Amino acid sequence: MTSHLNRRSLLTRSAAAGLLSVPAVSALSGCASGGGDDNSVERGETSDDNPLGVDPDAELEVVIFDGGFGDQYALDAEAIYQESYGQVAHTKTTEIQTRLQPRFVQGEPPDVVNNSGADAMDIAALTRNDQVYDLNELLDAPSLDDPNVTVRDTLMPSTVEMGQFGSEEVWRLNYAYTVYGQWYSRTALERLEVEYPRTWDEMIAVCEAAKRQGMAGWTYAGVYPYYFNFTLYPFIGKIGGGDVLKAIDNLEPNAWRHDAVRAAFEAYHELAARGYILQGSPGMTHEESQDEWNGYQALFLPNGSWVENESRRNTPDDFDMAVGPPTGLDSSDAMPFETLWTSASEPFFVPADAKNPIGGLEFLRVMLGRQSARNFTELVSSLTCVRGAADDLELPPGLASAKQAFEAAGENLLVPRLPDWYKQLNDEEVGGAVAAMMAGDIDPDEAINRCQRAADATASDDSVQKFQHV
Amino acid sequence: MEDTTQRAGKDVTGSGGRGSEDRLTPGMRLRLAVAFVLPPRFTPDSVRYDRRYRKLDQYRFIVWFLAAPLLVYGIFVVSPFVQAFFYSMTDWTGYSSSYRFTGFENYERMWNDDKFWDATRNSLLLLVVAPVVTLALGLFFSYMLTAGGRRRSEAVAGVTGSGLYKIVYFFPQVLSLAIIAVIWARIYSPRSGALNAGLDAVGLGSWQREDWLGSSWAIWCVLIVLCWSFVGFYVVLFSAAMSSIPNEIYEAARLDGAGRSLTFFRITFPLTWETVRTGWVYMGIQALDAFALVNVMVPEHGMDVLPSYLFSKAFRDGQAGYATTIGVALFLITLVFAAVMMRIGRRDRIEM
Structure with a gap:
């Protein structure tokens, strides 16, 4: 979604205003040192059902931006993930940066971040410090629905591109399609x-x-x-x-x-x-x-x-x-x-310092499956970056017209x-x-x-x- | 404190050994030092009966009581300030624990940053104008409320209905600044806002604007809200200060034939000056901040004040290091302002 000032972030910011006001300098000087413990999860055995090698017992922590799309679609995808793998700790918030920035500084970020809204983190700044996991591994993995097709080949045009910042690494997955x-x-x-x-x-x-x-x-x-x-x-x-x-x-x-x-x-x-x-x-x-x-x-x-x-x-x-x-x-x-x-919008990324990054990739793979993608479109009436996932769904007039315009454009897409x-x-x-x-x-x-x-x-x-x- | 000093005093007179050792030997010095850091009950007798003990006891009391608050203050106020000076010389993004020391690079960049100077100019304008307007209004209103009325029976009284006004003026103070900003943003809204509609209603349709908050008018729009939201607080503050002025002074002035304005400038204003000056510093700091108002009301491409510029550098652009540099500049401006305000207009307190 786009970034506007909503009521919640307004209150946060006015709270921040209090911090910044009189002792303005002190606001930014929270200790920048310290590091996380290195207790990350080992990669497990890979198999046809588990191509990335997720440790089936490891917990997964997912943080979802609770904006216009809500978080039901993520809960549904988490249920699918939990059928095969460990428990998912689910958090929803409108204050991505406020809540997560301290954890990034400490080196203890969650495994999947839905980095969206007015309070999203600057992903370019995160990549500069190698804090983001390269998603190419996910893109080259077989897709959830058809093992003969890679995840990359199930995506709409510009999805991979929107994850790149001037290099081959793909730092984020933009799930919705605008x-x-x-x-x-x-x-x-x-x-x-x-x-x-x-x-x-x-x-x-x-x-x-x-x-x-x-x-x-x-x-x-x-x-x-x-x-x-x-x-x-x-x-x-x-x-x-x-x-x-x-x-x-x-x-x-x-x-x-x-x-x-x-x-x-x-x-x-x-x-x-x-x-x-x-x-x-x-x-x-x-x-x-x-x-x-x-x-x-x-x-x-x-x-x-x-x-x-x-x-x-x-x-x-x-x-x-x-x-x-x-x-x-x-x-x-x-x-x-x-x-x-x-263009693909609504970014998800996996922090490099996450405890269970492979689980994070697998969660995104589940979300890119047809079932989750169709569920997303039905729940929040937005297209997804999964090619053809909305094909036989009944769409509201605006969305149907957007889909038509996209199909009419063919190769003539600008990003x-x-x-x-x-x-x-x-x-x-x-x-x-x-x-x-x-x-x-x-x-x-x-x-x-x-x-x-x-x-x-x-x-x-x-x-x-x-x-x-x- | 009284208790211990009294006891100490008694002991000293009781022993009758005062002045027995006038020169400070190294051993005595050590014992005094030990007594200073230990609780009174562990004070060695030789120290207790020394004539310097009374002074020591006094200072020991003060230091021990201040230690805890000073420690808290040092950890939570002074140390972040000092750290800020350090971070202002780094390229810290604010996202990770790694950063590079860059010396005065940020300061050089700030010096050449036009947007920083624009924001500074806006902040300084608010700093100068907002207190003048707010305090003047506050003084005027509170004077009218406490001594502006003219009634036969009493020498000094507020205008009719002053009790009600006092409450009404205080209303904005009850709302949080964020809410005030949202409400006023609606007022300035071009199609549905009260300002444009009001201008139209009084036949000033040509004064209407399509974007009050995105144009060069924004600073004045913010100024008005700032004054509006704080004036009530000063009315209450000054009313309290004015009610402590004895009625006899007013009565004497009345007898000498002084009118309202003469009474104000000759009596009320000089006698409330201390309060006004304190209010000035406080209002100046509020004006230097103005963050909530600007951040909520003014669009991103509109004007900035220093705190809002700092905020966008830190949290939008991921340049916490540079933002801290701006914070240091803001800190210095605040410091200079407070120092100037406390220096100018210092006069002797008038005893009443």
Whole structure:
């Protein structure tokens, strides 16, 4: 899921605020020394049923992020694991970092961590200190359902890639599968008697039609303006090709000054300049923008496929939610209209210092089995990274449309890495520049300059770890 | 303490041997030292009857009583501070027990970090403006509540309904800062918020903004909330200070024909100055913090204050070492502020 400030983390942070306030320096100075005992579990005998060699008596400790997906799916997977192996100690929390950081510092982490939410740990920082177990061993193991197929071959595209940080090691497994795009209501489009826009001229026409009916074309989460990146990045990729996005991810000089970037920024700026953006969007949270969108105040919303579940309570019955690929510019686009940003999300990893890392791998192998994957989709209405697991399931309209869009895209998938490689650059700098442009404070040139300056600053900042596309 | 010193005193006079040994021999020195660290009942007689014993007994008492709290303070307050100075010179991520010593690299980076200076500027602005506004409002309200009224029967009285106001002013203090921040974030919300709606209602629709908290207005939005949430506390604090001013002084001023403002500046303010100054330091520290408000209300791409910048470096970017460097800077600013406040405006306490 995405990271927002929920009520719980707010209270944690205000507690942290108390710590940080007067004796600000003392807050961070908890003793950084100390080490764990080395009482890890030995690898057991391997067999066809137990290809990784899990010690059948060893305990397994699993920590699940208790966010939008809850933890029932994990409990169900743990039950399957326990049929063959040792007891599972299950913890759910919304405060992954707050709870687990001290244990990592002590060298006594749990065996599986669902590292998600606003309080997730910086996995890049963990890999820098060799604190994460390489999952390649799991990926090369036979899959749960068919011993002739490796786990790797059961995964959706980009799943392995999303676990890599510039090298062959796979540090994490992103279990859910997200489709990003322009989310809309089929009912709203039908009422306006318009088709989903495929080119920017059509987009302008649709927005104009909406404006005549007193409806805005777009709304977005101005407080978290990086939501705009969900459609902006694939839009850029579509106009100029995937290499433009790769150059941006690699922090190459002048990557942001590419014509495709300028075209995309100018197109979005046009929305604001023509008054197609819902008034007040620059100051809205994601929930406020979703509520306005659900209330037919605006047509399009840049978002990811979790939005259906998240906005479930406010979605009218006749809404008929759907997602489309980002509208292209025109016929000169480098990639077809169906081009889509899809990516595996909801990360799981196995700490290197875990007592029972092999058990951790096996648990993930169980989760990647069809039974667990289908269970996940049914419970939380999200796709998983397991190929074809949701094929004959009945899906809610938004999710069904996301699946269709994914299938229509074929090979034309884009996976921008800026959001997870350089979170600060993506969320704060690019997000801030886009926010200022959409609020009408700066023009596209200035927004692009700000992005480029921020990218250059990140590139020359030694304290930020750098990654390259493999 | 009285008990032991009295007994000691009696013993000294009872023995009549005072002044028997004026020069401190090494042996006596040792015995005094031993007596200092041992409980009184183990004090050797030769020491007990020494004339220096009274002083020793006094200091022994003080030191023994302070030892425990000082130890706790040293372990839980001083030592983290000292450690912080050390960690500020490392590249510690905050995730593992390994780090590298990097000397003053973090400090150099901080010196050239524009975002750090932006955050510092915001923090200093709050530090200067928030106490002035809050204390001025607090003084004004509490003066009106305790001595602002004009009634025939009494020389000094609050305005009508002052008892109710006192309670109402205190309301925000009951809420936690996090809750206040959430409520005010709703007020600033562009479409459903009370601020934009209120501006519209009074015909100032052109003053409406689409993103109060994401724009350069954010610092003023935070300032208002900060003042709003603390003013009640100072009303109560100053009311207490003002009620200790004897009525005769007010009566005399009234007889001499002084009005409300003259009475305030000539009598009330000088007589509550000590409280105001203490309040100033406290409010300044609150303003330097402002973390909960900024973290909850202001979007990530919006403005930062020092503590929120520190927080994002430590817990978002995994740079606990650098964050500690910022913490050291914040510590120094706090220290300088407190020192300045305690120095300026120091005057003799007026006895009443």
